[in-house]
Amino acid sequence: MNSAENFLQNKQLAKQANNEPLPPGQEQAQPLQQLLTRPDIWQLASGQGRSRTGISTGYRGLDALLTGHGWPRAASTELLIDKAGIGEMSLILPTLAELTRQGQMVILVNPPLIPYAPALVQAGVQLEKLLVLHPRGQRDQLWAAEQSLQSGACGALIQWQGKETPADKDLRRLQVAARDGDCLHFHFRPGSCVKTPSPAALRLQLKSDGEQLALHLFKQLSGKSGQRVHLARNPDLVRRDQPLH
Amino acid sequence: MLWLCIQLPKLPLEALTRAHRAGDSAPLAVAQSSLIIDANRAANSQNVEPGLSIATACAYCADLQLLERDAEREEQLLQQLAQWAYSFTPVVSPRSAEREHNQPDNQFACLYLEISGCLKAHHGLRPLLQQLGKELRKMRISHFMGLGHSPSAAHLLSQLPEHRQWLAETKHAPTSQQWRQWISFAPSKLLDCNHKTIAKLYASGIKRVSQLLAIPLSEVGSRFGRNFISYLAQLNGTRPDPVPSFEPPAEFHNELFSPSPLDNSEQLLFPAGRLIRELCRQLQRRQLYSQQLCWVLDYGSRGQQPINVEVSRPLLDPQRLIALTKLQFERVELKEPVQALTLKCQQLQPIENQSLREDFFDEGSKLNESYQLIDKLKARLGHQALSGVTLKESYLPEQAWQNADSLTLQSKAKGHHLTPVRAPRPNWLLPRPDRLQQRDHKLFYDGELQLLQGPERIDGYWWQQRRHARDYYIARGSHGSLYWVFQDLTSESWFLHGVYS
Numbered sequence: 001m002n003s004a005e006n007f008l009q010n011k012q013l014a015k016q017a018n019n020e021p022l023p024p025g026q027e028q029a030q031p032l033q034q035l036l037t038r039p040d041i042w043q044l045a046s047g048q049g050r051s052r053t054g055i056s057t058g059y060r061g062l063d064a065l066l067t068g069h070g071w072p073r074a075a076s077t078e079l080l081i082d083k084a085g086i087g088e089m090s091l092i093l094p095t096l097a098e099l100t101r102q103g104q105m106v107i108l109v110n111p112p113l114i115p116y117a118p119a120l121v122q123a124g125v126q127l128e129k130l131l132v133l134h135p136r137g138q139r140d141q142l143w144a145a146e147q148s149l150q151s152g153a154c155g156a157l158i159q160w161q162g163k164e165t166p167a168d169k170d171l172r173r174l175q176v177a178a179r180d181g182d183c184l185h186f187h188f189r190p191g192s193c194v195k196t197p198s199p200a201a202l203r204l205q206l207k208s209d210g211e212q213l214a215l216h217l218f219k220q221l222s223g224k225s226g227q228r229v230h231l232a233r234n235p236d237l238v239r240r241d242q243p244l245h
Numbered sequence: 246m247l248w249l250c251i252q253l254p255k256l257p258l259e260a261l262t263r264a265h266r267a268g269d270s271a272p273l274a275v276a277q278s279s280l281i282i283d284a285n286r287a288a289n290s291q292n293v294e295p296g297l298s299i300a301t302a303c304a305y306c307a308d309l310q311l312l313e314r315d316a317e318r319e320e321q322l323l324q325q326l327a328q329w330a331y332s333f334t335p336v337v338s339p340r341s342a343e344r345e346h347n348q349p350d351n352q353f354a355c356l357y358l359e360i361s362g363c364l365k366a367h368h369g370l371r372p373l374l375q376q377l378g379k380e381l382r383k384m385r386i387s388h389f390m391g392l393g394h395s396p397s398a399a400h401l402l403s404q405l406p407e408h409r410q411w412l413a414e415t416k417h418a419p420t421s422q423q424w425r426q427w428i429s430f431a432p433s434k435l436l437d438c439n440h441k442t443i444a445k446l447y448a449s450g451i452k453r454v455s456q457l458l459a460i461p462l463s464e465v466g467s468r469f470g471r472n473f474i475s476y477l478a479q480l481n482g483t484r485p486d487p488v489p490s491f492e493p494p495a496e497f498h499n500e501l502f503s504p505s506p507l508d509n510s511e512q513l514l515f516p517a518g519r520l521i522r523e524l525c526r527q528l529q530r531r532q533l534y535s536q537q538l539c540w541v542l543d544y545g546s547r548g549q550q551p552i553n554v555e556v557s558r559p560l561l562d563p564q565r566l567i568a569l570t571k572l573q574f575e576r577v578e579l580k581e582p583v584q585a586l587t588l589k590c591q592q593l594q595p596i597e598n599q600s601l602r603e604d605f606f607d608e609g610s611k612l613n614e615s616y617q618l619i620d621k622l623k624a625r626l627g628h629q630a631l632s633g634v635t636l637k638e639s640y641l642p643e644q645a646w647q648n649a650d651s652l653t654l655q656s657k658a659k660g661h662h663l664t665p666v667r668a669p670r671p672n673w674l675l676p677r678p679d680r681l682q683q684r685d686h687k688l689f690y691d692g693e694l695q696l697l698q699g700p701e702r703i704d705g706y707w708w709q710q711r712r713h714a715r716d717y718y719i720a721r722g723s724h725g726s727l728y729w730v731f732q733d734l735t736s737e738s739w740f741l742h743g744v745y746s
Contacts, residue, residue: 085726089672089746105615113673116743117634117646118665120672127635127649133622134630144622151621153614208725236669237719237727237745240697 055184058094059231062215066202067223071095074182075201076175080218082191084112086208087233090123091215092186096156097124099184104155107131107148110141112160138164142174149177149185156184165193175199194218211238247361247392247418250399251377253326254353255387256342258283260318272306277314323354326386327491330356332530333377334363338396338488352437355403357396357488361418371416394424395486397437397479402427404435421482428480429455438476442469454480493531497524497590506545506582510574513542513586517574518567520588525563528593534559535590538570542577543585552577555623558616559596565617572624636663640705641713642742643674668701669719671729671743678740681730688739692723694730704734719745 054070056063063069071077071092081088096106106129108115117127133148135141141162148154157178166174171187178185187200194205203219212230219225253259257275262285272288274281281302284293291306303309320341327339336359343352360373367373374390381388391403392412402408408427419427431454433446445468451457457465457477466474478484501516517540528534538554554573560566623631633649645665681688688694699718706713714734721727729743 083724083726084673085722085728085744085746086724087727087746093672103611111673113675113744114646115634116642116671116674117636118642119670120634121636121665122670123672127633130633131619132632132634133626134632135626136630140626140630144626147621148618151614151618153611153618210725233727233745234669238697238721 055095056098057091058098059091061229061231065217065224065227065229067220071184072201072221073184074179075221076171076178076185076187076199078187078189078193078198078200078203079206080189080191080194080203081206083208086206087213087231088188088206090234091206091213091231092156092158093120093123093125095184096158097126099155100126100129102155103129105129105131105153107133107154107157109133109135109145109148109157109159110162111158138162138166142166142170145185146173146177148181149174149183150181152181152183154181154183156186158186159188161187161189161193165196168197168199172199175201246359246394247364248394248396248399249358249360249374249377250355250391250393250396250403251330251358251381251388252353252355252390252400252403253323253386253388255283256319256322256354257314258285258312259386260322261312261315272309273312274302274309275312275314276302282314319354323356326356326384328493328527329380329384330358331491331493333367333373334358334360336362337491339491340488355400357399364418369416370418374412392418394421394482395479396488397476397486398424398428398482400437401431401435401480405431424482429453429458433457436476438473442473445469495533495593497527497535497588497593499523500585500587502585503583506584508579508582510577510579513574513583514567514571516586517570517588518563520586521566521570522563524588524590525561525566529561531593532596533593534561534596535593537590537592538566539589539591540570540573541587541589542579542583543587544581545584547581550577550580555620555628557620558613569620569624572621576625576627636665638663640703642670642703642717643677646674669745671727671745673744673746675742675744678731678742681739681741683739688720688730690722690728690730690741694720694722694728696720696730697727700732703731717742 054063054066054068054072056070057066066072079088079091100106101124106125108130111132115130115132120127120130131154133144135144141159145157145159148157159174174185174187177183191205198219200219201221202217205216205218207214207216209230212232215229215231217225217227217229258273261275262273270287272285272291272293274284274288274293276282276299279299281293281295281297281299283295284302288302288306288309291309293302293306293309297305299311323339323341327337330337338357340352340355340357342354360370364370364373367376377390378388389403389409390412391399391401391405391408393399393402405427407430433451433454433456434443436443436446436454446457449468451460458481462474462477465477475484479486499520501520503516507513507516521538524535524538534556536556538556540552540554542550542552544550552573554566554569556566556569619631634646635649637645637647639645679690681690681694683689688696696718697720700716701718702714702716704712704714712735715731716734717729717731719727720730727745728741729745730739730741732739
């Protein structure tokens with residue numbers, strides 16, 4: 001919900017309150033209920049009462065920390081990362097695999113390297129639902145991302161920030177597009193973007209502690225933030241043989 | 246059977262002058278081998294008639310403008326008219342003009358339409374004839390019509406003024422008795438045969454067809470030949486009268502010529518919209534669809550520029566096609582003002598029932614949405630910006646995948662199904678292996694690398710020029726990243742090939 005809508009709704013609520021100086025108890029509760037159902041209002045106390053609205057990440061430890069017990073639906077998720085190869089794709093691959101199995105399209109915009117088909121199939125991704133886009137230039141990239149998010153045809157869109165940092169306005173548009181199209185939006189951005197504010201519903205900082213993937217919940221809409229969680233890599237990868245060299 | 250014959254007497258002139266404005270009144274004539282074939286009204290009023298020699302015509306009318314006859318264009322126009330007629334009835338047969346040497350046309354080009362099947366759809370004979378006449382007048386094609394029980398009878402009767410008079414007023418098709426009366430009433434010069442035969446008929450005193458029909462057929466045959474008898478039988482309806490059936494070509498080709506060149510791609514959208522609407526109307530009529538719209542921007546003498554718009558699903562909605570075209574045109578920089586815009590669709594395919602039926606289900610509409618999205622992305626970003634990935638059967642890691650050009654969003658293709666290797670593979674593959682630095686038996690890539698697993702030997706293609714023999718390892722970088730590295734066994738140097746992200 002953008003600030004203008006927010007403002008209008010608040011104004012309406014205030015108006016109602018003024019017109020009826022002494023409303024009966026039930027009617028007073030109704031606007032409050034309306035308010036509480038809004039996703040941008042953070043409720044600290046009723047954490048348990050929340051429904052599991054998110055899309056499961058496939059990692060139980062991470063699900064427990066997220067408010068909707070999964071990736072926030074129809075919203076942007078920012079993944080801040082400096083160094084590739086620490087398990088950032090394995091973090092979202094279970095979700096993508098599940099989406100493609102359900103027949104939804106998954107779009108990769110500007111992946112840094114070639115998405116390697118055998119590994120994706122091993123992870124359970126249906127390749128025929130996967131679309132890779134390489135738009136030239138920042139404008140085309142944002143246009144393609146916004147169109148895809150809005151269309152309602154795709155289940156998830158994964159985007160890598162190019163050389164240019166998108167303006168706050170553009171990020172907001174992407175977030176609105178993800179909401180309109182009911183689409184998961186993952187945005188990989190460099191760690192240096194931590195300082196700048198962002199409209200994303202969830203911001204995660206990804207680092208490696210040498211062995212495991214260390215996640216830092218940097219921001220979570222209507223939920224706690226600041227927690228850290230460590231996720232182990234696939235044991236098949238880190239198993240150690242006798243070194244030959 | 247009810248055949249309508251539409252005669253097109255002024256086709257040679259109209260093929261050349263249809264683009265002119267209606268008010269033009271300069272005398273014009275079409276000439277072929279020093280004979281006037283056709284003349285417009287302004288020339289007619291100055292006594293220029295078909296059949297005159299050019300010299301005589303120029304003597305009558307000093308400022309007469311002469312045009313060379315263009316048989317090819319005439320044929321094109323006739324084909325277009327046949328396509329137009331095809332929208333009324335599926336049985337159409339065009340017949341081009343015939344002429345004998347050094348004579349003006351004795352046979353005009355004409356169209357035969359079998360209309361008994363489409364009377365009900367057009368609410369009877371009268372509204373159908375009115376509709377045909379109206380559309381022809383709108384296209385500025387002069388014509389006259391005749392109705393008959395066979396094509397040759399319709400052709401004969403179309404030349405009979407009394408019949409045309411009757412046709413203009415009639416509400417119902419006449420009975421076969423009436424046909425006979427019309428035909429026997431017709432003068433014998435209207436018969437569809439050469440000048441020699443007609444001269445012979447008149448020489449023997451046969452002025453009306455009735456007189457001809459009174460003579461025993463064997464007598465007629467011995468004088469005028471076998472062909473003439475069969476023609477008479479066709480006229481009578483006692484023998485079938487086959488005409489070649491018109492088969493509309495499975496392609497669309499239309500051009501719009503703009504009198505003042507367009508120098509802005511937005512201006513192109515208006516003629517483009519018109520062409521697309523025409524295309525959609527034709528496609529809808531024939532239940533076809535096109536996978537590609539080929540636009541050609543014609544810069545006149547300075548060349549042409551083709552632009553292709555791809556459509557992945559059967560789409561007959563002009564608005565959507567216009568939107569796709571608009572996206573494509575926005576990317577184009579016009580080098581020169583555009584003089585003509587052409588739309589070509591070469592391979593029209595029949596719409597299959599299945600593809601339409603799918604749309605009624607939820608999944609189908611979702612699929613439709615994704616096809617629309619893909620079309621939109623293709624139109625703006627270009628074909629090469631989109632790709633899919635598929636598996637490929639190969640030992641070599643860099644050849645175990647490939648770009649999938651055509652996205653098959655539908656459920657898996659049946660048949661051969663590839664399975665990847667069981668060994669752990671990286672999510673990211675480098676476009677080409679990156680060489681690792683090597684010092685004191687240690688590997689460096691953004692810090693020291695530590696080998697965790699391996700080797701997995703991949704050795705192949707020794708039968709080709711370049712042998713690929715590699716030992717693959719999983720290595721961990723100093724920042725905790727996992728890499729897929731290999732040692733080339735022939736050169737013994739190390740490379741980075743993938744990232745486990």
